[in-house]
Amino acid sequence: GENVEQHPSTLSVQEGDSAVIKCTYSDSASNYFPWYKQELGKRPQLIIDIRSNVGEKKDQRIAVTLNKTAKHFSLHITETQPEDSAVYFCAGSGNTGKLIFGQGTTLQVKP
Amino acid sequence: ETGVTQSPTHLIKTRGQQVTLRCSSQSGHNTVSWYQQALGQGPQFIFQYYREEENGRGNFPPRFSGLQFPNYSSELNVNALELDDSALYLCASSLPGTGDEQYFGPGTRLTVT
Numbered sequence: 001g002e003n004v005e006q007h008p009s010t011l012s013v014q015e016g017d018s019a020v021i022k023c024t025y026s027d028s029a030s031n032y033f034p035w036y037k038q039e040l041g042k043r044p045q046l047i048i049d050i051r052s053n054v055g056e057k058k059d060q061r062i063a064v065t066l067n068k069t070a071k072h073f074s075l076h077i078t079e080t081q082p083e084d085s086a087v088y089f090c091a092g093s094g095n096t097g098k099l100i101f102g103q104g105t106t107l108q109v110k111p
Numbered sequence: 112e113t114g115v116t117q118s119p120t121h122l123i124k125t126r127g128q129q130v131t132l133r134c135s136s137q138s139g140h141n142t143v144s145w146y147q148q149a150l151g152q153g154p155q156f157i158f159q160y161y162r163e164e165e166n167g168r169g170n171f172p173p174r175f176s177g178l179q180f181p182n183y184s185s186e187l188n189v190n191a192l193e194l195d196d197s198a199l200y201l202c203a204s205s206l207p208g209t210g211d212e213q214y215f216g217p218g219t220r221l222t223v224t
Contacts, residue, residue: 006153032211034211034212034213036215042217043201043215043216043217043218044154044201044215045215046212046213046214046215049211049212089153089154091153093211096159096166096167097142097144097159097166097167097205097211097213098144098156098159098167098169099144099146099154099156099203099211099213100156101153101154101155102153103152103153104151104152104153
């Protein structure tokens with residue numbers, strides 16, 4: 001069935017370092033891959049997304065890459081700041097609009 | 112913050128009871144999806160409504176049901192509550208024509224005792 005695996009489950013970096021979170025998906029029909037940031041007690045917030053016709057997308061300090069052949073995609077955060085600390089979720093969906101989420105990565109940025 | 116709102120914020124129910132959760136989508140969004148997020152896990156898709164019709168369902172039993180109204184707001188109803196139904200219930204709305212970009216509401220925290 002449809003599945004999205006996310007790694008690592010926890011990630012601790014020093015302020016200013018880069019952070020990378022990786023996800024793999026199983027459904028070949030998946031064509032949309034968003035990333036959400038969820039702070040404690042708050043709603044998931046869409047931070048960046050990528051569609052299957054694009055290999056990479058950047059938005060300031062955040063970038064996402066997609067390898068359709070290998071069925072994996074990654075989130076890259078450069079120059080991390082303490083306010084980047086949160087739980088990050090990757091997700092995938094096909095034409096149904098149903099988002100399948102990964103298990104989440106707790107990112108801690110140490111000042 | 113998005114324009115998606117949910118009510119109530121928190122709810123405590125007893126096992127076997129029924130509950131109704133509400134969601135108002137962002138202006139112009141005609142698609143609403145509901146997700147269940149257990150503590151420490153990613154959201155799980157319950158179902159989606161588009162123009163008042165159910166448009167896809169996840170692996171949830173029939174005691175989870177929903178409605179969408181002409182103004183695109185939506186309800187999630189859960190009958191015969193079980194302890195495992197304790198979770199954060201999130202709704203997300205989508206703009207027509209933008210594919211799958213979904214924007215979440217703040218959620219309703221349901222506790223079943």
